Amino acid sequence: MSLYVRLKTLFDDSPSNVDTGKRFFAYLIDWFLGALFMMFPICLLWLFQTHDMEGMSRVSLWLIQDRLSTSQAYLAGCIGILFSLFYYVVIPWKIFPGQTLGKRAVGIKIVSLDEKDVSLKTLLVRQVIGIMILEGVFYNVSDIWHTLVSMMSGLNFTGILMYQGLIVGIFSAALAMVYKSHRLLHDYLAKTKVVLWQEPVKK
Numbered sequence: 001m002s003l004y005v006r007l008k009t010l011f012d013d014s015p016s017n018v019d020t021g022k023r024f025f026a027y028l029i030d031w032f033l034g035a036l037f038m039m040f041p042i043c044l045l046w047l048f049q050t051h052d053m054e055g056m057s058r059v060s061l062w063l064i065q066d067r068l069s070t071s072q073a074y075l076a077g078c079i080g081i082l083f084s085l086f087y088y089v090v091i092p093w094k095i096f097p098g099q100t101l102g103k104r105a106v107g108i109k110i111v112s113l114d115e116k117d118v119s120l121k122t123l124l125v126r127q128v129i130g131i132m133i134l135e136g137v138f139y140n141v142s143d144i145w146h147t148l149v150s151m152m153s154g155l156n157f158t159g160i161l162m163y164q165g166l167i168v169g170i171f172s173a174a175l176a177m178v179y180k181s182h183r184l185l186h187d188y189l190a191k192t193k194v195v196l197w198q199e200p201v202k203k
Contacts, residue, residue, distance in 0.1 A: 011175060011179050011181075011183075011188070012179060012181035012183055012188075012193075013179045013180050013181060014180065014181050015180045015181070016180060016181050016182045016183075016193065016194070016195075017195060017196050018108050018182060018194050018195060018196055019182070020176055020177060020182050022106050022107075022108055023108065023176070023182065023194060025102075025106050026100070026102035026103045026105065026106045026108060027102065027138070028102070029101065029102030029105055029106070030087075030088075030100045030101065030102035030103070030139075031138070031139060031140070033087065033100075033101055033102065034084060034087050034088060034100075034139055034140065034141065035139075035140045037083045037084060037086065037087040038080045038081075038083055038084045038087075038140055038141050038144065039059075039080065039140075040083065041076070041079040041080060041083050042059060042061075042064075042076045042077075042079065042080045043056050043059055045064075045072070045075065045076050045079070046059045046064060046076070049068055049072065050067060050068070055067075060147075061073045061076060061077050061144065061147045061148070061151065062147065064076050065151065070151065073151060074148065074151070074152075077144050077145075077147065077148045077151075078148075080141065080144050081141060081144055081145060084132075084139070084140075084141035084144075085128070087100065087101075088100060088123075088127045088128075088131070088132075088139070088141075089120070089123050089124060089127050089128065092110060092118070092123060092127075093118075093119075093120050093123050097109075097117045097118070098110040098111055098117055098118050098197075099197070103194070103197075104197075107196060107197050107198060108194050108195065108196060108197055109194065109195055109196075109197035110123075110126070110192050110193075110194055111192065111193060111194075111195055112191060112192055112193075113191050113192070113193060115195065118190075118192060122190050122191070122192060123190075125186075125189055125190040126186045126187070126189065126190030126192055127186070129186075129189065130184075130185060130186025130187075130189045130190060131186050132145070133145075134165070134168050134185065134186070134189075135165055135168050135169040135172050135184075135185060135186060136161060136162070136164065136165020136166075136168065136169065137162065137165040137166050137169045138169060142161075142165060143158075143162075146158045146161040146162065149161065168185065171185065172184040172185035172186065175188075181193065182194070
C-alpha cells in the first residue's frame with residue numbers, strides 16, 4: 001500500500017460544503033475579536049494601576065511584571081485567558097451553538113461528525129487543547145499562556161512553544177488544504193467538522 005493511499009485512509013477526504021476561503025474569513029474575524037476580548041481586561045488592569053494611557057498600546061505581561069509585579073502579571077494573564085475562553089468556548093457553547101462571532105458572521109457552524117450540536121467537552125478539546133495549546137499560533141491567547149509558563153518556571157519557553165505551535169499549525173493548515181473535508185487537526189482531535197449554516201426564518 002502506497003503512502004498516499006495510507007494517508008487517504010487516515011484522514012477524511014469526504015467533500016465539505018464549506019470552502020477554505022469562508023473558514024479563513026471567519027478566522028480573521030475571530031482573531032481580531034478574540035484579541036479584543038483578551039486584551040480588554042489586561043489594558044483595564046494596566047490603566048487602573050498605572051494611569052499610563054500611552055503605555056497601554058504596548059502593554060504585555062512582561063511589561064506588567066517589570067512595572068508592577070509578578071503577581072499582577074499572573075492576574076492579568078489569567079483574566080485574559082478567562083475572557084478568551086468566554087469568546088472561544090462559552091459563546092459557541094451557550095450563546096450561539098457551534099458558532100463564534102466570526103463563524104456566525106460568515107454563516108458556518110461547528111458540529112460533531114454526526115452533525116449534532118457540540119458539547120462543552122468537545123469545545124474544550126477543539127478550542128483549548130487543539131487550537132490554543134497544540135496549534136498554538138492561530139490565536140493571541142496562546143502567547144499569554146506561553147508567557148505564563150515562562151514566568152512560572154523561570155525559563156524562557158516562549159520561543160520553544162511558539163515554534164512547536166508553528167510546526168503543528170502548518171501541518172494542520174496543510175490538512176485543510178490537501179483533503180476535501182477541509183478539517184484541521186483540532187477537528188480531528190474533537191471529532192468535529194464545519195458546515196454551512198443559515199439563520200432560521202422567524203415565523
